Amino acid sequence: MNDKKVPGYRWTICALLFFATTVNYLDRQVLSLLKPHLEELFDWTDNDYANIASVFQFTYAISMLFAGRIIDKLGTKKGYAWAIIIWSLGAILHAFAIPMGNLVSTVLGFAGIGIASVSIVGFMISRAVLGFGEAGNFPAAIKATAEYFPKKERSFATGFFNGGTNIGAVLAPLSVPFIAAQWGWEAAFIFIGAIGFLWLFFWYKYYDKVEDQKRLSPEELAYIRDGEVETPSVISEGVVHEAKISWFKLLSYKQTWAFAIGKFMTDGVWWFFLFWLPAYLKDQYGMVDTQIMLPLAVLYSMTMFGSIGGGWFPMYFINRGHEVYAGRMKAMLLIAIFPLVVLAAQPLGHITFWIPVLLIGVGASAHQAWSANLFTTVSDMFPKKAIGSVIGIGGMMGGLGGVLVTKLAGALFTNYKALGHIETGYSIMFAICAMAYLIAWSIMKALVPKYKPITDL
Template sequence: MTTQSQGGTMTRYRWIICAMLFFATTVNYMDRQVLSLTWADFIAPEFHWTNTDYGNITALFSLVYAIGMLFAGRFVDWMDTKKGYLWSIGIWSLGACVHAYCGIATAGILDGTWFVGFEEAKEVISHINDTARIVNVSVTLFIIARCVLAIGEAGNFPAAIKATAEYFPKKDRAFSTSIFNAGATAGALLAPLTIPFIAAAYGWEMSFIIIGALGFLWMGFWVFLYKKPDQNPRVSAAELAYIQQDKDEVSKVEQTEEKEGKKISLLQSFTYRQTWAFAVGKFMTDGVWWFYLLWAPAYLSKVYGLDSTQSAPMIFVLYLITLLSIIGGWLPTHFINKGMNPYAGRMKAMLIFAFFPVLVLFAQPLGSLSVWIPVCLIGLAGAAHQAWSANIFSTIGDMFPKSAIATITGIGGMAGGLGSALLQKGSGNLFDHCEDAHVTFMGFEGLEAGYFIMFIICALAYLVGWIIMKVLVPKYKPVII
């Protein structure tokens, strides 16, 4: 039954929902980065970790996250948007907080001392002489906590994309998606400005608890703020009509499917070319974004000899530039308003965005002039990625019924996670090989040659991904179930 506010006044409640999605994504990325910003200075000395130990933990997180994306989308479609999102952020917030108690659990398992505080646990561990056991137990406990975090975080984008499809017409979805997707950049900006200082002042444990608690705070607002637009009294009749403006374009067959509650099974999802187009686009490009985030600090350190303090302003500016991606969400709306169908407008915008990453080909050659040149070029490439990401997510709503959006998002997220894992693993192996074997390539030698090769891959990934997507789905063709 429709319960929206009556009258001709256009409310803007859909943007409150978009803001909620933005804050959820911001918290998502902050929770993900607590470990990376605390392990070297605070956690590793306590548990005697090496780089390999940390690498094992992060690798398993990436793997579980990729697999979790496949099932998280299906779960959100089954539970529906409101409950699905609550479960997702509840699980990942719990997983984030659980990290804080790994020290106490390590002391309990190794020494039988369970009911102590954080500082007492440190004292107990410091008196245990078996370093290998400390490493094995602590790493195992952090992997468990990390897996809980990954399972919960896998639900963020499927739920957010589904909420966007429910609250925005097709022509506005890329723009709204670009706004909430900017939460990834906001999280990347806020994390280094807050987490290390919390850890230094109150202990690394409290950094996990405080940042993790933000998710529970978000849940309190979500419970009261989210209802489907046609059941939400805060949405006026005028706004509801605006949100549902695509209904006239929906065929009678699709309307019947919605009424009968028809669903696409997980296996059936893989039979559609539209699914493979989305998955290929994510597989080809998600790893590039993570390459920029994870390797940019190392690039500035190894190639330009900058320590973390010196490179911090540059990393901040790099992330700040990526916020330009919000503009990218407006471009397909412009094309749609000019008469193009949503999918055609989206693909045209994505083709334009696919050319911007080509700029990173000049990052290293021009880096000899100033280190700020590669920083700015990588930032622009990152902004192009986020604009591309907002639009590729929106293609799901163009082609699939709302009942399948989270499932398809999950499939694409899994493909993106696997592509990212391969690219990050390949990057590390390539850099070690180039450095050890003194590889020369295009005038660069050693580690610089390795980075230049990776910049070439990152520069061309979007154009290759776009071409494959266009071959798979050349024209707008919605899925009918």
């Protein structure tokens, strides 16, 4: 079918996924942008900040395991709605971290238990709620993409909506420091957190299951389902039921492990860039508050090219005769080479801060290209009914990898800062970030050397 003649309502759905992902990353980045101010206000160390950030990542990781199953059970529409409601409330909750910490301290005090820091406890609770809600974003978005797009377009659609991570990362440094400077740090969490509730209106207005979507033409529906092979669902009493698939069953497939290890090895790199770059600009160049707005905006703007271009890249090989998985893996290998430029960030950083900003921007852009294709390997290999669960397993592994990276960074920076050699800590972390993708690709290729879709679920 000639896709140029096919109406494009599916891209309206993709736009909704894009804006939800933008909100997702706006909410999670507020804390890192306010870190320099909050660590002075509450006397935090890098280890304290790492502990707070890792609560988000750990909760996110564990919740991802269940989020996929919940999305599969509730359906994309309700599941996505509940996810954004919870994470938006979690984002707003940060503004009340101190009262919450005081409440916990009072309650525990009656039990004879003291806490070291009211602020740390309050922010940990807020990050946990945020992480629980945000875990639903990607399982729901990937599932919606699988519902509304044919396989050949899914990596491009995924790259498009995943571009919301970049827009969120760009808008956050352009807005959060300004809001905090004008109305206080609490207002930054409240204003940014409230945006998610606006998205809900449009989601309920424009999204429906593909088979119930009145705005979808018969031609576009046929195009979406063209060439699709799906295992049959169980039908009883006239109702379609998707058979439950156990995690143990999914873990028996090398395809699941390939995706999960790819996430474990590389998610922490992106989160390191997201959570620690404001601290890097302060530690290395003394930049704080609104001074970091432009360099971070430039850096994260670069990642948009990786996200959208990375989603398109496999099509270059597929259109030249490569099978879908082979084309995607070839593209991912080339993408994995680009983060190596991050190795030069510290050696050349003494010239101007723009050099590490641009080099890290290349690495972060490569991550987004990698991520768009990594997500799509799941819909390449698994039937729709298992996508949310597999994404959840991989997301959990990615979150655990992020916890390890964050805790390692906090320990390194605290220790090397005490020794007066903070630059050594950043050199170590940049080396880890640079090498992660080639290692991940090698493991994935060893596990699944050729395309082998799952047909027995």
